[in-house]
Amino acid sequence: MGKSFGSTKVLRNINLQINVGEVVVVIGPSGSGKSTMLRCINALEMITTGELIVDKIRLPKQRRKVHNLRLEVGMVFQQFNLFPHMTAIENVSFGPWKARGLPKKKAKELAGDMLDKVGLASFSNQYPAQLSGGQQQRVAIARALAIKPEVMLFDEPTSALDPELKEEVLNVMKKVAEEGMTMIVVTHEMSFASQVGKRLLFMDQGRILEDGNPMELIKNPQSERLKDFLVHVQ
Amino acid sequence: MDFEFNIILESIPSLLQGAKLSWYITIIGLVGGVTFGMLAGLGRLAGTPALGDPHFGFYKLGSRLIRILSYGYIEFIRGTPIIVQAMFIYFALPLLVRTMTGLQDFRIGALTAAIVTIMINAGAYIAEIVRGAFLSIDKGLVEAGMSIGISRIQLLAHIVGPIAFRRMIPPLGNQFIISLKDTSLFIVIGVGELTRQGQEIMASNFRALEIWSAVAVIYLIMTSALAFLLKYFEKRMKIF
Numbered sequence: 462m463g464k465s466f467g468s469t470k471v472l473r474n475i476n477l478q479i480n481v482g483e484v485v486v487v488i489g490p491s492g493s494g495k496s497t498m499l500r501c502i503n504a505l506e507m508i509t510t511g512e513l514i515v516d517k518i519r520l521p522k523q524r525r526k527v528h529n530l531r532l533e534v535g536m537v538f539q540q541f542n543l544f545p546h547m548t549a550i551e552n553v554s555f556g557p558w559k560a561r562g563l564p565k566k567k568a569k570e571l572a573g574d575m576l577d578k579v580g581l582a583s584f585s586n587q588y589p590a591q592l593s594g595g596q597q598q599r600v601a602i603a604r605a606l607a608i609k610p611e612v613m614l615f616d617e618p619t620s621a622l623d624p625e626l627k628e629e630v631l632n633v634m635k636k637v638a639e640e641g642m643t644m645i646v647v648t649h650e651m652s653f654a655s656q657v658g659k660r661l662l663f664m665d666q667g668r669i670l671e672d673g674n675p676m677e678l679i680k681n682p683q684s685e686r687l688k689d690f691l692v693h694v695q
Numbered sequence: 696m697d698f699e700f701n702i703i704l705e706s707i708p709s710l711l712q713g714a715k716l717s718w719y720i721t722i723i724g725l726v727g728g729v730t731f732g733m734l735a736g737l738g739r740l741a742g743t744p745a746l747g748d749p750h751f752g753f754y755k756l757g758s759r760l761i762r763i764l765s766y767g768y769i770e771f772i773r774g775t776p777i778i779v780q781a782m783f784i785y786f787a788l789p790l791l792v793r794t795m796t797g798l799q800d801f802r803i804g805a806l807t808a809a810i811v812t813i814m815i816n817a818g819a820y821i822a823e824i825v826r827g828a829f830l831s832i833d834k835g836l837v838e839a840g841m842s843i844g845i846s847r848i849q850l851l852a853h854i855v856g857p858i859a860f861r862r863m864i865p866p867l868g869n870q871f872i873i874s875l876k877d878t879s880l881f882i883v884i885g886v887g888e889l890t891r892q893g894q895e896i897m898a899s900n901f902r903a904l905e906i907w908s909a910v911a912v913i914y915l916i917m918t919s920a921l922a923f924l925l926k927y928f929e930k931r932m933k934i935f
Binding site for chain 2 (some may be wrong): 503505532534536540543544545546555559560561603607608
């Protein structure tokens, strides 16, 4: 696929196939198109060339089914984006209740389980403003998981967090990965890339320059661009 | 120069009758004003990302027309004095209807004209309040809503709407106070509201100082009560 905003080409010839259960980590400098690529996958942005296929739904051909596509793609944002006027459990149960059509009670039970999974069962009735950044992001992960998507997208999930709070979120993400979820994670956390990632993509200027095993690519970068980038990140 | 309190005491019943009418016009007028305001405010946002998913499923042609009509209404009302609007509705509009339909007896009552003027006038300003509130919603919240797969209507009803509504309360309270004071201008079309009552009493006893002081104080009490009520409401509501 490709994506342009007006005359600016942000994604060029992204030829990518991701398989069930893969944990893909995407790294690259700012402006390389990582976030845009992620946002194209759940149709927050519409691709301008090529085709996107998620769980048998094709875009742009099947525009009408974008709703169904989004039910299968969960997203966690850098800025958390929790609904401020709802408690944690209301935030998490909202998707299953309204989008999946579960009865409210069942949705709340499911939400309770999800919050428990991310370690925040006792915070169910707190509002986002009463939670720390790490806790908010964990609620956001629970919220995305609650609709039972096929794929989870993470857009720099720990970038807005204080260093001490990053770990709790990364641990939850590790847990999600270990349960077999297909994940695409845009991050600067190289430790996550090497410890949890199964596949590493390096993007630069709208292209995927390198694609392979995280440990190997970090040890032996093939391209100059990746070599440069790794130096700066370490 | 002597200030006679008695004059004020004698005029109070009359003035309070007028004040009652001022409230009446304001409250009914604002019910309509909020309705028009919501329609026009959201109308200006028809088809824009502020109301949900910008990429799929809105009819570009229809929404453009709605945006233009809303904008036209708002700019016309904001660009003309309220007195002129009142004159138009009370004098000019019935004339138009009489000549166009041939109904020789068609008239709009002064009170009705006053209420309609507040509806249309406040509506335009409230439209901008509504638009501002919806535009102030963090785009991230809309995206989060879209990501969990809810529809645009659900997004509006459960996420964007409730938050925008809370943000509208302070400026709406302000508009309430403004419209209440605006009713004083309806003296020009003969409505017996507070200012007009004051004018009539003064015309008969020439005690300008006592009467206008009393009228001013009554307005002050009314607007202060509103302001106090508004402050109380704001404290109780959580505005996100």
